[in-house]
Amino acid sequence: MSLIKALEILAILVGAFSGFIEARRKRMDVVGIFTIAFITAFGGGTLRDILLDQRPLFWVTHQEYAILIFVLALISAPAIRTLRRVISERLIIVADALGLGLFSIVGVSQALEAGMPIFIASMMGVITGIFGGILRDVVCNEIPMVLRDGRPYAICSFAGCWMYLLMQKVGIPPDFSLWTSAMAISIARIVTWHRGVRLE
Template identity: 75%
Template sequence: MTLIKFIEIMAILVGAFSGFIEARRKRMDLVGVFTVAFITAFGGGTLRDILLDLRPLFWVTHQEYAILIFVLALVATPLIRTLRHILSEKLIVIADAIGLGLFSIAGVSAALDANMPIFIASMMGVITGIFGGVLRDIVCNEVPMVFRDGKPYAICSFLGSWMYLLMRHFEFPHDFALWSSATFITGLRLLTWRFDIKMGR
């Protein structure tokens, strides 16, 4: 339980940062920067919880994360400028890949706890993993990147979610199933990025 919470926190910060960058690219003001970062960070998990009717939402019971994103949004411009010197594209892709793995497995795990059927649980993993970015792109008036670039981003989430479901089915220890599946998603995402693998259409 604590493990899954810790997982979500790390993923949230990566999501918020991706929201900052996209909002800035669209020349949004402070309100837009905060909102888009918030939606990117919490959108996937919130959509999952609304679909499964789980309450209270994670960010409602943990207002400290909302406050953290708010404070970061206030300093987003200097923050991004500073981090740009430190962070290469590579580092951002790595952080994002970690977020994808963590969010996805947190999502599929929450769906199992809510007694969802197995295919729906795998969908909830993917929704938690990618819909923050999908909602970010919709608010920024773009066709969601993850639906059109042909890169196996959601596919990594989907395959890792099934790996987790199978490990749970065969009664592997929870923590081992969780970390190895999340690591699998992150590793697969990085491999496909490194070798620029695209799916056919």
Template identity: 40%
Template sequence: MPELIHWFDLLGVMVFAISGTLIAHSKHMDGFGVVVLATVTGIGGGTLRDIILDVPVFWLNDTHYFMAIFGAIFICVLFLNSQRTIPKQMLQVADAFGLAFFAVMGVKKALDMGMPDTTAIIMGVLTGCFGGLIRDVLAREIPLLLKGELYAITCIAGGIVYTQMMHWSFSLEVTMLSAMAVTLSLRLLAMRFNFVLHIFKYSA
């Protein structure tokens, strides 16, 4: 099971790195800009989580994470140089998958350290959202976290599902997959049907 979790983690890094590469392409960045944006998107959230939890940062002694990032960049560069255009909503779909993977991994890591459910859910939100937040700030975009369809709320929902299923003694595999599915489904539904959480009345 630890090996499977590691693969989930690598997959999350890779998917987020893809979203960073797509943003870099849309902003006409050079090669270094692509690497920076893909890297901060892929490992930014997990880095903040580990610093707050006061544990060794997950990528310091494992080069597989950077291999995943560079693999994502390579795939994207080949695709974008051949297609020339980014399919509609490809960025947000890639981001949604990364969000689901990392939110759950953040919750799991916090619970494994004995943190209470509320703290674990917050760590899931930070893990899922912070890398994309840095990406959007560097790209001079309003972060997805702060606008548009439900974003952090989906991480909270996935975190609640994870913590409650663990209390109900579901297997770890079923719990992780269920929480990821809830997070991803809510995010995709929010994108499709424009679910938002407005508290102000905005003029048209």
């Protein structure tokens, strides 16, 4: 299994897990847990593909991911309290940061390939990275955390997308650009979180 595949699965699992927790906190049933986990994990990429008019959607060609979340929702509903004790917040932040980096750069590169102008491409990267969480919070009847907690989350994604765009502009090989800027996003997120950096 390639590294990108492993990271992708990790990122989806983390997205789904954050959906589990939020759904459980709202006292949802198993249908709610699956729905919120699914929206959190795939919402950003789905919105990007709808805006770019690209089909088939990511989770349509990879139905194994949808099935994975389905099975996890079934088995984790009773176990979620135990899971939360076992899995530390630090671990979730790190895994989520890896997902943010990876998905943002995948989003921006797909938008470029689809012929988007560069500012729009950078926005598509950020949308891919953050809109799963926004949709999760909207359906859970909360003001989206990412829009109000003042932590550099979307900003890390945005800066990393521009790093990728600039590296592409000056002719650096795509693979190297992708990994470098995805890692830059992840590290920026982890470091600013750890230091408690806040925006105005």
